[in-house]
């Protein structure tokens with residue numbers, strides 16, 4: 001039991017800190033150190049399940065053939081390779097220059113199929129993709145509008161790039177109820193580096209439903225504990241908020257809300273959900 005506990009990355013990190021007085025760095029911006037974000041958050045993602053679901057959505061709901069896929073706030077683009085295996089051209093857009101540089105290196109061998117672009121998901125214009133994208137995605141709740149106007153600006157930008165009949169899919173971008181949640185903590189080891197991860201949501205403005213999503217990552221590297229933090233402030237969106245916005249937007253129609261990467265598991269406001277997927281189509 002002791003050995004098991006000691007081997008646990010969180011214990012290794014805290015014990016090593018006490019026994020060896022390891023130097024602990026001040027919090028650095030996690031998004032400026034994409035390798036650690038990738039290891040801590042993406043290394044265990046079931047990207048096959050995600051891409052299989054997306055392909056099933058295309059089969060059922062898309063009215064066009066898919067060639068060009070845009071992922072907004074792509075981060076380290078963990079599923080880009082799976083998309084290229086389906087013969088799609090992948091275009092990742094992210095606001096962080098460090099994330100873009102990291103992905104360019106990560107996908108150097110796929111540079112004809114994986115394209116990385118720096119841009120703001122709330123208001124973007126990529127000249128060579130206007131009217132040419134066949135599918136647009138946001139994965140893992142990476143949608144950061146501050147208010148309803150931002151959501152509409154995002155839909156307008158997506159509509160400018162997406163061909164009629166193409167899908168816009170949002171993964172985990174809605175909540176059941178507004179408010180704070182318990183922190184989530186876990187530890188793992190990637191490439192012999194023990195990592196400890198903490199995710200927390202704090203309310204910033206209750207009336208405006210503004211929330212801060214804080215991600216702390218500690219990595220034990222040789223004689224140092226590296227500490228990273230990211231913080232994203234955004235408006236929480238409920239099922240009803242998004243339903244109303246899509247129904248009143250002139251360039252989109254709602255295909256449905258689905259739970260946990262299953263097109264056979266639709267939900268409405270009466271039902272609980274674990275991982276909500278929103279699917280809309282460009283009209």
Ligand SMILES: C[S@@+](CC[C@H](N)C(=O)[O-])C[C@H]1O[C@@H](n2cnc3c(N)ncnc32)[C@H](O)[C@@H]1O
Pocket residue numbers: 031041042072073074075076077078093094095096099119120121122138139140142144232
């Ligand atoms: C939590 S990470 C998620 C990355 C990725 N979606 C995933 O599934 O792993 C959030 C990403 O959003 C990016 N980001 C934050 N605000 C953005 C914005 N306004 N426009 C584009 N990207 C943004 C950050 O740089 C970061 O790479």
